[in-house]
Amino acid sequence: MINEGDKGALVEEWVELANGCICCTVKHSLVQALEQLVQRKERLDHILLETTGLANPAPLASVLWLDEQLESEVKLDSIVTVVDAKNLRFQLDEHRGSSSFPEAYFQIAFADIIILNKVDLVSVESSGALEELEVEIHNINSLAEIIHSVRCQVDLSKILNRQAYDTARATQLEALLEESRSLSTKKLHDSDVRTICICETRMINLDKTRIWLEEILWEKKYDMDVYRCKGVLSVQNSDQLHTLQAVKELYEIVPSRKWEKEEKRINKIVFIGHNLKEDILINSFRDRATC
Numbered sequence: 001m002i003n004e005g006d007k008g009a010l011v012e013e014w015v016e017l018a019n020g021c022i023c024c025t026v027k028h029s030l031v032q033a034l035e036q037l038v039q040r041k042e043r044l045d046h047i048l049l050e051t052t053g054l055a056n057p058a059p060l061a062s063v064l065w066l067d068e069q070l071e072s073e074v075k076l077d078s079i080v081t082v083v084d085a086k087n088l089r090f091q092l093d094e095h096r097g098s099s100s101f102p103e104a105y106f107q108i109a110f111a112d113i114i115i116l117n118k119v120d121l122v123s124v125e126s127s128g129a130l131e132e133l134e135v136e137i138h139n140i141n142s143l144a145e146i147i148h149s150v151r152c153q154v155d156l157s158k159i160l161n162r163q164a165y166d167t168a169r170a171t172q173l174e175a176l177l178e179e180s181r182s183l184s185t186k187k188l189h190d191s192d193v194r195t196i197c198i199c200e201t202r203m204i205n206l207d208k209t210r211i212w213l214e215e216i217l218w219e220k221k222y223d224m225d226v227y228r229c230k231g232v233l234s235v236q237n238s239d240q241l242h243t244l245q246a247v248k249e250l251y252e253i254v255p256s257r258k259w260e261k262e263e264k265r266i267n268k269i270v271f272i273g274h275n276l277k278e279d280i281l282i283n284s285f286r287d288r289a290t291c
């Protein structure tokens with residue numbers, strides 16, 4: 001970790017983790033190490049963890065997405081992925097059709113914000129190329145916000161303090177789900193890493209919804225690999241809009257605000273993952289979770 005020391009000099013600081021490399025064997029000792037770091041510093045606004053270019057963000061996200069009750073001083077704010085606009089297509093195409101995925105898919109699927117870098121090298125070659133790349137990225141993860149950049153020069157307010165894992169902040173989540181592209185997933189294959197959206201007006205039964213979700217996330221009942229899931233829920237016998245967030249097997253459903261009187265209540269759940277079966281997801285939700 002590199003911090004600014006006296007007179008702006010950069011001081012390199014290492015925190016040794018009991019479990020070794022943070023990218024591969026990360027455990028909650030990472031959280032302890034970060035908490036120690038926070039305590040030792042007088043003022044620390046943000047911590048940026050840069051994984052290796054080949055890391056799958058899933059273990060980090062799972063470890064850092066902490067239960068509120070732990071009252072930790074560190075909090076996962078968002079996952080930012082830098083995409084090389086010049087090489088993305090090549091990297092995705094390389095494994096298309098095979099059963100394994102390059103890390104590029106995971107890094108896009110888990111991202112809350114995507115910095116599409118080196119756009120200068122692409123836009124001069126072809127005018128529609130950047131839009132095509134955006135479509136490609138949104139097919140994998142329709143919730144990610146894409147920021148164009150040259151040499152990663154971005155407005156820091158666009159990547160810091162985004163509160164992407166804050167389930168209580170319904171407005172942000174709702175806006176995100178609202179914006180989420182109406183997904184023409186029919187042309188994509190189940191085997192692609194992609195986004196699927198469920199919209200349903202019938203109210204849900206909370207207990208039944210938990211069981212439905214646990215069967216998908218924990219028991220892998222339909223053989224789907226869900227990486228990320230976000231949603232808003234209209235719960236029976238409750239005047240509160242509930243929000244849903246999941247990272248791999250971890251999930252959280254919390255009440256977050258009152259539904260307005262005139263508001264049209266709806267359930268909207270977005271799944272990002274591999275082997276997602278749209279019809280099964282939609283039908284099983286209707287059959288098993290709604291009232």
Ligand SMILES: Nc1nc2c(ncn2[C@@H]2O[C@H](COP(=O)(O)OP(=O)(O)OP(=O)(O)O)[C@@H](O)[C@H]2O)c(=O)[nH]1
Nearest residue numbers: 052053054084117118119120121149150151152153
């Ligand atoms: N034209 C252009 N060149 C860039 C841009 N960003 C980085 N480069 C150059 O691309 C080369 C490789 O840089 P990166 O792709 O960032 O490689 P890196 O930082 O080693 O990558 P990681 O190890 O994955 O962090 C360097 O010569 C950079 O100066 C950009 O936006 N436009």
